[in-house]
Amino acid sequence: MIGAIADDFTGATDIAVAFRRQGLKTTIIFRLDEKTVLSDSDAVVIALKIRTIDAVDAVDRALTALHWLQARGAKQILYKYCSTFDSRPDGNIGPVVDALSRSLNARHVIFVPASPQHGRTQYMGHLFVDRTLLSESPMRHHPLTPMRQSHLPTVLSEQTEHDVALIDHRAVAQGPEHIVSLLKEFDTPGSYVLIDALDENDLRTIGSACANDVLITGAAGLAAAVGEAHARHLGKQPDYDHSNIGHELFPAVALAGSCSARTLEQIEFMKHQGHPAHLLNALETPDADLLAHRALGWYDEQTHAAGPLIYSSLPPTQLHITQQHLGTARASSILEAAMGLIASGLVDRGARRLIVAGGETSGAVVTALNIDGGVIGPEAATGVPWIRTTGTKPIDLLLKSGNFGEPDLLTKSVGKENS
Numbered sequence: 001m002i003g004a005i006a007d008d009f010t011g012a013t014d015i016a017v018a019f020r021r022q023g024l025k026t027t028i029i030f031r032l033d034e035k036t037v038l039s040d041s042d043a044v045v046i047a048l049k050i051r052t053i054d055a056v057d058a059v060d061r062a063l064t065a066l067h068w069l070q071a072r073g074a075k076q077i078l079y080k081y082c083s084t085f086d087s088r089p090d091g092n093i094g095p096v097v098d099a100l101s102r103s104l105n106a107r108h109v110i111f112v113p114a115s116p117q118h119g120r121t122q123y124m125g126h127l128f129v130d131r132t133l134l135s136e137s138p139m140r141h142h143p144l145t146p147m148r149q150s151h152l153p154t155v156l157s158e159q160t161e162h163d164v165a166l167i168d169h170r171a172v173a174q175g176p177e178h179i180v181s182l183l184k185e186f187d188t189p190g191s192y193v194l195i196d197a198l199d200e201n202d203l204r205t206i207g208s209a210c211a212n213d214v215l216i217t218g219a220a221g222l223a224a225a226v227g228e229a230h231a232r233h234l235g236k237q238p239d240y241d242h243s244n245i246g247h248e249l250f251p252a253v254a255l256a257g258s259c260s261a262r263t264l265e266q267i268e269f270m271k272h273q274g275h276p277a278h279l280l281n282a283l284e285t286p287d288a289d290l291l292a293h294r295a296l297g298w299y300d301e302q303t304h305a306a307g308p309l310i311y312s313s314l315p316p317t318q319l320h321i322t323q324q325h326l327g328t329a330r331a332s333s334i335l336e337a338a339m340g341l342i343a344s345g346l347v348d349r350g351a352r353r354l355i356v357a358g359g360e361t362s363g364a365v366v367t368a369l370n371i372d373g374g375v376i377g378p379e380a381a382t383g384v385p386w387i388r389t390t391g392t393k394p395i396d397l398l399l400k401s402g403n404f405g406e407p408d409l410l411t412k413s414v415g416k417e418n419s
């Protein structure tokens with residue numbers, strides 16, 4: 001069984017569906033419970049919310065997840081971070097991988113964030129988002145983890161004491177045996193190796209070179225490659241879900257806390273299509289309870305025929321003003337707490353389908369709703385699967401990564417009743 005630990009919730013759904021697509025029976029876990037028994041899962045993904053928290057706490061939670069997976073028979077561990085390597089200079093990718101590699105006694109650890117299906121490629125150690133370098137992409141304005149350096153060996157070296165090497169694309173092009181022979185040079189405990197990848201072929205090459213590594217790290221591109229090799233080994237066929245998850249439960253509401261460029265476009269599109277929208281203004285009301293109370297009062301006045309939107313997302317200049325006045329961490333914690341309260345209030349009022357934009361925001365919502373896990377359904381967009389939650393009152397959830405999906409994704413997913 002492959003065990004994956006994801007540093008945020010939308011990242012967890014992104015790799016869960018990458019495994020599922022290959023035909024692996026995949027379970028997603030939002031809350032660790034010692035009593036959980038996994039029946040015949042080929043891949044298990046644990047969603048953590050540790051991307052931006054204090055590194056000591058992040059390490060602690062990642063190790064708890066590791067031990068939980070090991071106790072249930074995970075043979076290979078994938079640590080999933082963002083395909084744009086989102087992290088702060090003091091963490092969290094470095095400290096968490098340091099702890100996981102020590103605990104697993106890993107000889108070398110590969111780092112492969114490239115995910116061509118999402119337009120993320122790595123060449124000569126530099127990460128690209130579509131046609132631009134990471135540092136020139138909208139990721140430079142991220143509210144919590146602004147990425148202003150594209151050369152990943154430099155970024156990772158700032159987060160760890162371990163040596164960081166690069167296997168560049170010329171070496172990848174020579175095939176898996178060549179990578180295996182190069183990795184032998186790094187076969188001392190705790191050697192870190194970033195590997196370039198431009199397309200699915202490169203990822204397949206890397207996936208087969210690292211098939212026996214106890215610890216691998218990366219994003220959905222690597223998960224798909226490793227999942228494919230694993231499915232082949234198990235004799236499983238690719239699986240495209242045809243269930244009705246995500247298409248039948250009403251009322252539906254969209255919640256957006258992501259300030260990523262694509263989410264801002266999706267919000268504009270939704271408003272333009274006439275969906276009612278309510279902005280959470282933390283600058284004016286820096287109080288989670290009050291923001292939630294007002295948002296739910298507003299929701300109660302809507303007809304719900306066209307799925308409503310509740311959002312806090314702002315473009316970079318306005319975001320910066322809020323963060324300067326309130327402090328970055330305080331603004332996030334007020335808004336995440338408000339989103340959690342709003343989600344609980346919506347479910348109490350009968351909402352059956354929630355579309356949530358943003359990984360941290362998704363973590364806040366799922367945690368507030370006390371959801372243990374769910375079944376991965378069809379993809380509304382690449383890397384964005386519907387999830388039907390487990391438990392007595394299932395709801396359908398779409399946890400959307402900030403930059404994923406076409407501009408009409410929120411509009412299409414929230415839908416219009418009887419349309």
Ligand SMILES: Nc1ncnc2c1ncn2[C@@H]1O[C@H](COP(=O)(O)OP(=O)(O)OP(=O)(O)O)[C@@H](O)[C@H]1O
Pocket residue numbers: 008010011142143144257258259260263282312313314319322323331332333335336357358359360361362400401402403
């Ligand atoms: N108006 C605002 N002012 C300050 N902070 C905000 C505002 N709106 C949202 N935020 C915060 O910005 C953060 C956005 O992170 P989140 O992970 O939800 O989105 P994302 O990074 O775009 O998504 P992903 O990680 O999936 O790519 C959250 O902590 C959220 O509370």
Ligand SMILES: O=C(O)[C@@H](O)C(=O)CO
Pocket residue numbers: 008010011012014015081082083084115118219220359401402
């Ligand atoms: O890898 C990605 O880009 C996403 O799965 C993600 O991590 C969103 O936060």
